[in-house]
Amino acid sequence: MTRAATARAATAGDAAAREASALTVTDLTVTLPHPGGRVRVLDGVSFDVPPATTVGLIGESGSGKSMTAGALMGLLPEGATTTGGVVWRGTDLLTADAAHLRRVRGRQIAMVFQDPLAALNPTQRIGRQVGEIPRRDGLSRAEVRRRVIDLLDRAGIPEPERRMRAYPHEFSGGLRQRAVIAMALSGNPSLLLADEPTTALDVTVQARILALLRSVQRAEGLSMLLVSHDLRVVSHVAERVVVMYAGRVAEQGPAREVLRRPAHPYTRALVASVPAVRTRTALADPLPGAPATPAARPSGCPFHPRCPLARERCRTEVPAPRAVADGRRSACHFAEEVLGS
Secondary structure (H helix, E strand, C coil): CCHHHHHHHHHHCCHHHHHHCCEEEEEEEEEECCCCCCEEEEEEEEEEECCCCEEEEECCCCCCHHHHHHHHHCCCCCCCEEEEEEEECCEECCCCCHHHHHHHECCCEEEECCCHHHHCCCCCCHHHHHCHHHHHCCCCHHHHHHHHHHHHHHCCCCCHHHHCCCCHHHCCHHHHHHHHHHHHHCCCCCEEEEECCCCCCCHHHHHHHHHHHHHHHHHHCCEEEEEECCHHHHHHHCCEEEEEECCEEEEEEEHHHHHHCCCCHHHHHHHHCCHHHHCCCCCCCCCCCCCCCHHHCCCCCCCHHHCCCCCHHHHHCCCCCEEEECCEEECCCCHHHHHHC
């Protein structure tokens, strides 16, 4: 199947697209210890990341975005239990042995973390950290050096021959994030997980890092899962979006269609709260109320206490995600009404 055909199939949402997906997440559920008993921080999360495609994972703080990315990499808090499936190239990573996971992490799937300073070792030079995987692969010292310089250059770090000898504290926030991106690319991954990669940066640097991620993804033909709470970020980078609320998927589908015509009241409220997503002149309409948390998830639809369309059914019955249009799914009892309004 060609890349264009795969993209069309993914948009159509048919079974062939699921089989061709770079990553398939099915009914992913994560529970954590809690004073009142174990809590489902992720509850039946399902989505695909098609080949050579950027998928945006969006939602307010506490919606489960970063927990989802951590679960995909096996980076969860102590005491966490997982069920469901995370299938990568025919293997379920949730049941794979440690040796297989070591082969996957860093090489096939790599992660760009939210805080670059925390992701870097302050006692080691940048070049040594970026060159860790090439050294493990048995490259000579000269080959590792050439590889590190190339990676730093691809990540947009000026004077890579000199900068590779610097320590993390000698880099600005933007350069540190570029170094983390270079580290992520060092194993030639096929899938990049970017967890809020621009949160700690100012607006100008954010734009540069996003442009870098987008250009790398396209040039390398990577799949990318971009975790963000910022709809403006996702609207400029992602081809598909997965909207999360209280540890569940509220809506998913092609980014352009979901952001223009949401099929879930939560997505519509998110879009309305960010004027740049709708129009240059519209005023922001802040989302009322506080987000539901997995530890205190309301009965029925978790969004119903904040939803202007909520009815009695919403308070008592959990809406199951269902197809509402080609390539689109919504966990709302009245999705068609939302789409048509």
